[in-house]
Amino acid sequence: MDVFTLLNKTLHDSNLLTFEATVPTGFESVAMSEVQQKLHVDLDNGCKSRGRIFFNTPYNNWHIVMKLRSVDKVHLLSKGFQDLKFTGVMDNDIMTIKLLSTCVNWQKTISVWDRVNSFIGIKYPSMAEYIVAKEIETKIKALSESFRDSGLSSQILDDLANKACAMDLNYDNVQLEMKKLQQYNLSLLQPECPNSSTINKTQKKLELKEKNALEKIMYNKLDKRNKEEKVLKYRVTCLRKGDHCFGSQDAAHHFGGELQDQYNWVVDLSHYDLNILLCIMRDELYCGVTLTKESLHHRNITHFGPTTLRATVCYSMLCLGCPNLGDIIVDPLGGGGSLSIEPLLLNTGLTAKWCTPVPEQPGGGWVEPQQKPGQVQTRDRRLVKAKPNRLGTGHGHLLPVWWAGCAMVGDEDLSPCQLP
Structure with missing residues (x-):
């Protein structure tokens, strides 16, 4: 099973869509398991490669696809082409790429993209x-x-x-x-x-x-x-693998130019509404549109720090860990809190307990610094020890000095938590 087999299935079924989702490398199996669980996709309608997964699902499931927690970016694929037999002559190969852009049913793809992003403007201008x-x-x-x-x-x-x-x-x-x-x-x-x-x-x-x-x-x-x-503004992003006589920018320029001649869209590389995806792998090619404006791993992040983990990585790690009732999940670094937030969203039977920042004045707060010999200190990331019976997570856990959290699997209802 490969992406081209999946795309061929959608040619004769207008209600079936092919999605490509990028995932953190090494967690492809976790992402595919989530797709099978939430979208009920069988093995004949999905495949994976390094850093990405592909799957077919009915049109009505697009809102579920956009809420997957293990994927970074989501693309809707339009069509694939195999055995292109590039000649090695740039003019001939570029002409082949330009002609392929006219063989795609872009109206079907754009209608789904419009439904996801709620575009307000002129999609097909004169x-x-x-x-x-x-x-x-x-x-x-x-x-x-x-x-x-x-x-x-x-x-x-x-x-x-x-x-x-x-x-x-x-x-x-x-x-x-x-x-x-x-x-x-x-x-x-x-x-x-x-x-x-x-x-x-x-x-x-x-x-x-x-x-x-x-x-x-x-x-x-x-x-x-x-x-x-406003007229729809677009750009073409080309991902290329293999030896070709043309570059990625050349392919994107001519492929996008043909679309501009056909639909009268405005080319804008920075303030674009629509991103066309063009993937060329040796003598194979597939294309589509990007549905996500930014990577979904930004959902819990406002500022990046030295210990910030991507939410998609945290979710995948938790899925691999398979937490059971009574297990305690500790976020020892407390970079962005995703390791504590994701289990709460993963299972409604979790309870969150949070540690507040340590005040500068001595004796205040819920945790107190305890200097230990041999511990490495970098900038303000000192290790602290929680006071007994204050956090509800037991004592003796080493937590960061600014804040940290843990989620405990239990039978209690989901407790509201407020990030500092």
Whole structure:
């Protein structure tokens, strides 16, 4: 059983869909077991490979697929092609890829994607609607990128964005206004680092992330259109394995270009609504759309730290552990709390007991630091010992200094817990 066999089954059944789900490597069997349990998928309608699983399920089960707890990203596959026999000549092979894009029933796939993401806008625009949307998108992106690199404070940029909308997004006039603001507000410019060469890679990544976030904010402020007036924006992501005379970007560019000619969608690599997935494995190819806007492992995470575990990994570990009644599940690192949250969501017969942060003043709180010789201390991650009869989890467990939790399997009702 492989993905192409699954896709062939959906060709003659309009109610049957083929899904691809990415999973943490090593936990494919856990994810497939969850699919079989919740979707009642038999062995003839599912398969797995490294880091991903494939399965067929009826259309009405799409909402269950989106709630699977062991998978990261979910893709809806449209069609697969085998024995493509690439010639090794770039022009010929690219033409083959372009022709394949027209052999896919995209309407069926887009209808499911629309149902999942509740897209409000124009899915199939006319050429006139595309031209107007493309012109507006070009203006907005050019201005948002200029604002991102201007160095002005966010308050000044907000005022400038309002003026830009009043000027009908006239790029030249807005640029003149921006230069005036830069000249008269030098004190508000972000200071440049004198030794930029000494900035490590982590700081540069953070700065780039902040700039991209600022660009997105400015983009949304400049875009005053109603959602119903916006034309669908898309991009193509190509995953390629094997030796080919073309690159992944070449395949994505030409495959997506053919779709643009066919449906008049607006190409946008950063602010896209629809992500087309194109997978090329030697002489085989399959395509589809991404249903998840971000990986599902972010569901319990607000900030990443040195001990943060992905929720999908925590769920899979718990499934492999098979906790029984009376077992205590301890989260010793307490990075994001997922190891304590996931068992509560996995089984409604669990009870949560939480430890509060240790206050700075001595003698306060539910736990007290106990220095032990030979224990490694890094930054603020000191080990502490819980006081007896205070946490309900027994005493003697080593817990992190900021907070930690554990879930105890029992017959009590699900107790509400509040994260610190």
